[in-house]
Amino acid sequence: MSPEEFKEARRALGLTQSELGAVLDTAPQTIRKWEMSDVRSTARGxxxxxxxxxxxxxGGFRPPEWPRRPVG
Incomplete structure (x- = not known):
């Protein structure tokens, strides 16, 4: 998965970098770096x-850590 595909997937799921970081037990800064283009010096695969x-x-899997959105 490319950085752009990863970012698009996060957006399709309606998650912020902080929310995805909490689900994956990863710092939001790491999520940001994963989403950076490979040409940037601070980018990571x-x-x-x-x-x-x-x-x-x-595919629809939701772990217990998935953020709950208020209804309404």
Whole structure:
């Protein structure tokens, strides 16, 4: 999964970087770096385990840590 695909998946799930970080037990700064273009010097490749988890989330899996949104 490319950084742009990862970012698009997060947005499709309606999560902020902080919320996704809480779900993945990862700092929001790390999420930000995973989403950066590879040409930036501070960019990191997307963690393969996180990419796999994103595919599960897109498929409908929701762990207990998933953020709850108020209804209304």
């Amino acid at each position: 997307v963690n393969p385990v996180a990419a796999r988890a994103m595919r599960w989330f897109l």
